[in-house]
Amino acid sequence: MFTSLFFIVVGALDIVRYALWIGFPLATVILLYARFGKSPPDYALSNFLWRMSMGFLAIIGGLLLVGVVATGSDIYFAYLVFQMLFVAGPALIACLVSAFLRPRKA
Numbered sequence: 656m657f658t659s660l661f662f663i664v665v666g667a668l669d670i671v672r673y674a675l676w677i678g679f680p681l682a683t684v685i686l687l688y689a690r691f692g693k694s695p696p697d698y699a700l701s702n703f704l705w706r707m708s709m710g711f712l713a714i715i716g717g718l719l720l721v722g723v724v725a726t727g728s729d730i731y732f733a734y735l736v737f738q739m740l741f742v743a744g745p746a747l748i749a750c751l752v753s754a755f756l757r758p759r760k761a
Contacts, residue, residue: 657721657725658732658735661718661722661725661732661735661739662735664715664718664739665735665738665739665742668715668739668742668743669738669742672742675742675743675745675746676745676746678746679708679711679745679746679749679750679753680745680746680749682704682707682708682749682753683708683749683750683752683753683756685700685701685704686701686704686705686708686753686756686758687756689701689756689758690756690758690759695758698758698760701758702758704753705753705756705757705758708749708750708753708754709750709753709754711746711747711750712747712750712751712753712754715739715743715746715747716747718739719736719739719740719743719747722735722736722739723736
């Protein structure tokens with residue numbers, strides 16, 4: 656059951672891989688601009704992007720952590736973990752940077 660869920664999530668992420676690779680780093684750039692820019696964008700947009708990044712980080716990061724633990728009992732699970740790291744890696748790095756850029760109300 657868990658292996659099927661992992662395959663479904665990795666497959667779904669693989670379909671939208673390029674959107675993840677562009678979307679979350681772009682959100683990080685917007686959050687950087689919101690934090691350090693002279694005329695930051697709307698607070699609601701920044702807050703939405705930050706919450707979306709944290710949600711992605713929690714869900715996919717948690718699933719990766721569970722996958723690493725599952726690899727301890729089934730070594731063939733490592734392929735799925737590495738595939739997920741490849742697919743979601745750049746987005747996860749951008750989300751980690753975004754974690755420190757929580758928007759502030761002006």
